[in-house]
Amino acid sequence: MSELPPLEGPLARVLKDPVTEASLARVWRHVERRRGRAPELRVAVRWLLAGVLLAFSVTAAAYGLWPSALRPIPDLPSPPTPTPVPKHSGKVVGHGSARNEAPTLEVQDIPAPSSVNPEPAAPAPATSLPRATRVAEPSWREEAAQGHHAEAYALLGSSGLEREVGRAASSEDLFTLADVARLSGHPERARAPLARLLELYPHDPHDARAPLAAATLGRIELDLGQPNRAARAFERALGLGAPLALEEDLRARLVESWVRAGDLDAARAAGVLYRKRFPDGRRKAEVDRWLASPAPSTSLR
Amino acid sequence: MRPTALGSLLIPAVAANQDAASSPPRIDAAGPDRELVRRARGGDRWAEEALYRRHARAVARTVSRLLARSAEAEDVVQDAFIFALTHLDDLRDPDLFGRWVLQVAVRLVHRRFRQRSFLRLLGLDRGADDVTLAAQADPRAGPEIHARIAEIDRALTRLPARCRVAWVLRYVEGSGIDEVAAASSCSRATAKRLIARAERELRACVALDEREDSDE
Numbered sequence: 001m002s003e004l005p006p007l008e009g010p011l012a013r014v015l016k017d018p019v020t021e022a023s024l025a026r027v028w029r030h031v032e033r034r035r036g037r038a039p040e041l042r043v044a045v046r047w048l049l050a051g052v053l054l055a056f057s058v059t060a061a062a063y064g065l066w067p068s069a070l071r072p073i074p075d076l077p078s079p080p081t082p083t084p085v086p087k088h089s090g091k092v093v094g095h096g097s098a099r100n101e102a103p104t105l106e107v108q109d110i111p112a113p114s115s116v117n118p119e120p121a122a123p124a125p126a127t128s129l130p131r132a133t134r135v136a137e138p139s140w141r142e143e144a145a146q147g148h149h150a151e152a153y154a155l156l157g158s159s160g161l162e163r164e165v166g167r168a169a170s171s172e173d174l175f176t177l178a179d180v181a182r183l184s185g186h187p188e189r190a191r192a193p194l195a196r197l198l199e200l201y202p203h204d205p206h207d208a209r210a211p212l213a214a215a216t217l218g219r220i221e222l223d224l225g226q227p228n229r230a231a232r233a234f235e236r237a238l239g240l241g242a243p244l245a246l247e248e249d250l251r252a253r254l255v256e257s258w259v260r261a262g263d264l265d266a267a268r269a270a271g272v273l274y275r276k277r278f279p280d281g282r283r284k285a286e287v288d289r290w291l292a293s294p295a296p297s298t299s300l301r
Numbered sequence: 302m303r304p305t306a307l308g309s310l311l312i313p314a315v316a317a318n319q320d321a322a323s324s325p326p327r328i329d330a331a332g333p334d335r336e337l338v339r340r341a342r343g344g345d346r347w348a349e350e351a352l353y354r355r356h357a358r359a360v361a362r363t364v365s366r367l368l369a370r371s372a373e374a375e376d377v378v379q380d381a382f383i384f385a386l387t388h389l390d391d392l393r394d395p396d397l398f399g400r401w402v403l404q405v406a407v408r409l410v411h412r413r414f415r416q417r418s419f420l421r422l423l424g425l426d427r428g429a430d431d432v433t434l435a436a437q438a439d440p441r442a443g444p445e446i447h448a449r450i451a452e453i454d455r456a457l458t459r460l461p462a463r464c465r466v467a468w469v470l471r472y473v474e475g476s477g478i479d480e481v482a483a484a485s486s487c488s489r490a491t492a493k494r495l496i497a498r499a500e501r502e503l504r505a506c507v508a509l510d511e512r513e514d515s516d517e
Contacts, residue, residue: 011453011473014446015437019361023375027361028353030379032346035386147344183346216347245333245340249351282355 021286036149036183043151140164144180153184165193171201171209178216187220194220202240211240215250222257231257231266248274252283259290267291338395341386349386356399357382360406363484366437367410367469369430377413381406400483407466407484414462430458434473456506460499467492468499 140160143152156164161181168174174197181190194217202210218233234254242250251274258267271291274281281287334355340348360381365374385392385402392401420426435451442450457465467485470476476484482492 011434011450012475014439014442014450015366015434015473016439017358017362018365018371018374018432018437019358023371024357024361027357027375027379027382028350030375031353031382031386034379034383179344179346212345212347219347243333243336245336246347246351249354 043148140180141176144176149180149183150185152180153186156180161189162192165196168193168196171197171213174200175209175213178213182216182220187223190220191217198236208241208243211237211242212246214240215242215246218250218253218257222253222260227257227260228263231261231263248278248281248283251277252281252287255287256290334398335395338389338392338398342389352386352398353382356402359399360403363403363470363474364406364410365432366434366473367407367466368413369433370428371432373413373428374432377406377409380409400480403484404486407470408486410466411462452507453503456503459506460502464495464499464502467495468503471496 140152140155143149143155153161161177164177165174168177174193177193178190178197181187181193194213197213198210198217214233214237218230218237221227221230221233231254234250234257237250238247238254251270254270255267255274258264258270268291271287274287275284278284334352337348337352337355341352357378361374361378364377364381365371368374368377381402384405385398392398417426417428434454434457435447438447438450457469460468463485467481470481470484471478478489478492478496481496482489485492485495487495
């Protein structure tokens with residue numbers, strides 16, 4: 001074997017990490033985009049099929065290709081149909097008395113009626129066919145529940161979101177409205193339902209949505225270039241008792257927000273709290289980097 | 302499993318404990334993944350992103366080292382997380398999300414290897430390995446170690462995919478046998494066999510290279 005010196009420990013110790021923050025962020029963007037696109041594709045296919053079916057129906061109707069069983073029943077009473085009258089009628093009478101005589105057949109004419117006065121047929125009874133039931137339009141809630149946020153947003157219309165925010169009877173409705181706006185590509189319109197949720201349900205003991213709403217609002221503000229507002233929202237999320245699973249991320253984002261807002265004192269204070277709370281935190285390196293440089297270069301979103 | 306020469310050269314500490322079933326998992330499985338998975342199952346995108354943020358780096362690092370191609374690695378990581386996040390309901394133990402997503406990623410890596418073989422057969426495999434172990438070697442590590450890593454790199458390309466995956470997980474990433482078995486979707490015994498076979502073949506390749514060098 002070789003005389004080369006042995007390597008201590010796993011090989012990874014002498015290797016650089018091949019993964020960069022930028023590539024992770026890029027992958028996540030693609031993951032989000034592809035997960036969001038799937039329902040759109042399904043809807044597109046659905047519309048395409050509906051279009052093909054409609055075109056076929058129209059063509060079939062235009063060329064009279066409907067099979068008789070599928071032809072629509074007219075609403076008007078059918079026109080009177082004359083009773084079919086034979087042009088010539090008669091009866092056959094047999095003759096032949098003797099055994100050896102062939103029987104002769106004679107056709108006796110019966111005068112046909114000179115004219116036919118058919119009585120008008122009684123009007124067709126009103127059809128008692130069941131009327132087609134109208135298919136209910138899917139509501140924005142149903143679309144949102146299935147993850148079709150773009151469709152839900154389209155169903156809400158231009159002023160529908162604000163209207164529904166006013167009508168929303170629970171924090172769940174408000175959160176769903178925020179998700180519809182955010183995940184359909186209108187994050188700025190998600191502010192209103194989230195702010196309303198924080199206003200109406202800040203301390204619901206049965207519902208832990210308030211901290212999540214504040215955190216989401218902070219994230220949106222950060223994405224929209226409002227780091228001051230983002231920082232306040234993150235602070236509110238922490239104040240409302242964010243779950244442990246999200247706390248580390250929130251504290252790191254708070255540092256990022258203050259740094260981006262240019263308030264380095266607040267950023268340092270938030271950084272101290274982060275390090276104290278999560279001495280071996282997963283985002284420690286990022287926090288250190290942000291605090292070292294006034295303008296953070298990378299952010300996951 | 303008896304540590305072999307190459308294994309002990311590379312990773313004496315791990316090799317000595319190869320039989321220890323309770324080697325520490327690379328991804329902290331006792332964390333609050335359960336809570337995040339629960340929320341993600343309920344459609345909480347924030348929790349999904351938190352899960353991604355927590356495990357993406359480890360998965361991406363492993364996949365990059367297995368595939369040695371950064372673009373393909375990104376595709377695999379993307380596919381793995383899309384699959385995992387869309388099939389969260391299939392996850393039996395939410396605390397093991399990290400291990401599960403790595404397992405999904407390794408399966409996708411195997412699929413990539415099969416695609417590569419097929420394309421190579423048709424003469425259409427134009428991709429170049431840009432994330433080889435040698436390319437990742439720390440510049441401070443010294444020329445001898447660089448040379449050793451380059452040798453291993455060359456030898457790894459000649460291994461069958463399953464052996465290569467098992468060996469890289471074990472000796473490059475430092476995973477325990479249980480983790481290798483879970484990621485490779487095989488039993489512990491099979492994982493050990495794969496690693497042993499990889500090591501035998503690596504030794505043979507390295508020895509052959511050295512003989513060729515000395516002949517020249």
